[in-house]
Amino acid sequence: MVMVAGQQDLTVRGFISRHFTGLSGSKAGRAVKNCPVKRIRDFLFMEEKEGRKAALDVCRRLLTAMKELSRLVPPSKLGGVSKENIAARMEQLFSIIAKGRYVRKEGFAGGKPFVVEVYYTPAGGARSVITGLNFSGTYRTLFDDNFMGVGCGACADT
Amino acid sequence: MIYTFPRAKEYFEPDELTLATGVSRSRFPEAILKELVDNALDEAEKTGSPVVEITGSPLTVKDNGPGVDLNELLSKVLDFNVRASSKLAWKRPTRGYLGNALKTIFGMVHVLAPDKPVVFESRGQRVAVTIRPLSTGEIRINPVLETVPERPGFTATVPVSVSGMFYETLIATILFNPGASFKWDGFEFPAVGTVEKYRRTARCPPTGLILNHSST
Known part of the structure; x- marks a missing residue:
């Protein structure tokens, strides 16, 4: 764990309540109920006194309690690029008046929410597949060569 | 016998950089382009009307973000034994958060154009930063700072x-960031709409706390 000088001296409860969704108020209190460390900085003192393993064990138990008390973020909260935006960019970049088919799928994978957006448009010429992840282009196509059409930005929590 | 070598050197070896970035030397x-544009977008989005040139x-x-204090940036980025990122501890659907992008850029520049400087302005x-890894494992860093308008x-x-031939990922990034305006070698791609995203300031689900980022 890294602490930066000049930052607030937060309690563990305050830290959880402030930074983690679904864990404000009484739930933050329940999460720290069995945590022997009261302030974030105390993790450092604990690490110095009792060793790294002891401090990490406390962190892991705290994380387990936080997970049990919180609900997963729904995929709908992740947002996305949207059909209209992709169509407009396609026209801008490739002069394609996009009349394509758009599919958006939401779900959970490995306990994490994801959104996949796929846009397919006939453009003439060679087939091209463009993929992105978390609003950034990928070096390689995320799908195999048989994947049809123009795939686009998944915004899963990776 | 166990051999050891300084991990900082990993940032300057082509094979190690390939592992870190996922692309071959060619x-x-x-x-470099992708990492710089991703960083620029992250900063420019803080303004609400992101522009990347x-x-x-x-x-x-170049971005139109709030800019950074270069002394502070260099003190973190040029320590090759730690990872530095404003997003490192948070699991969010955002562009990279490994905290090594700028370090790998220095490394890749060293491979492609040794002894030539990387220049930041803000x-x-x-x-102008010139970096040279020595055979001893030491990294010689020479930053030359000046005041400009x-x-x-x-x-x-x-x-x-x-x-x-390298613009494919840039085209994809333009496509997937319709809320940003891009100026690219004289061509302009104005923003075409707004994008709904998981806010970077939003609280984080406890899907996993990263407990130790030190690469040592």
Whole structure:
């Protein structure tokens, strides 16, 4: 764990309540109920006194309690690029008046929410597949060569 | 016998950089371009009207974000034994958060154009940084800082040229960021809409706390 000088001296409860969704108020209190460390900085003192393993064990138990008390973020909260935006960019970049088919799928994978957006448009010429992840282009196509059409930005929590 | 070597050197070995970035040496210019544009977008999005300007030769990426204090940036980025990122501890659907992008850029530039400087400009300061890994494992860093007229945002210039064959990922990034305006070697791609995203300031689900980022 890294602490930066000049930052607030937060309690563990305050830290959880402030930074983690679904864990404000009484739930933050329940999460720290069995945590022997009261302030974030105390993790450092604990690490110095009792060793790294002891401090990490406390962190892991705290994380387990936080997970049990919180609900997963729904995929709908992740947002996305949207059909209209992709169509407009396609026209801008490739002069394609996009009349394509758009599919958006939401779900959970490995306990994490994801959104996949796929846009397919006939453009003439060679087939091209463009993929992105978390609003950034990928070096390689995320799908195999048989994947049809123009795939686009998944915004899963990776 | 157990052999040891300084991990900082990993940032300057082509094979290690390939592992870190996922691209082969021949595509390092593309990786530098992608990392710089991703960083620029992250910063520019703080303004609400992100604009990213790209020039291919020498590769220059400029954003209209709030800029950074170059002394502070360099003190973190040039420590090759730690990872530094404003997003490192948070698991969010955001562009990279490994905290090694700028370090890998220095490494890739060293491979492609040894002894030539990477130049950053922000908040009325410009710094030209030359980095040379020595055979002892020590990294010799030579930053030359100067005061320049203050201009908005952050500009990075690297001594590498990016040609058309490397623009594929940039096209994808433009496509998937319709809320940003791009200026690219004289071509303009104004923003076409707004994008709904998981806010970078939003609280984080406890899907996993990263407990130790030290690469030592």
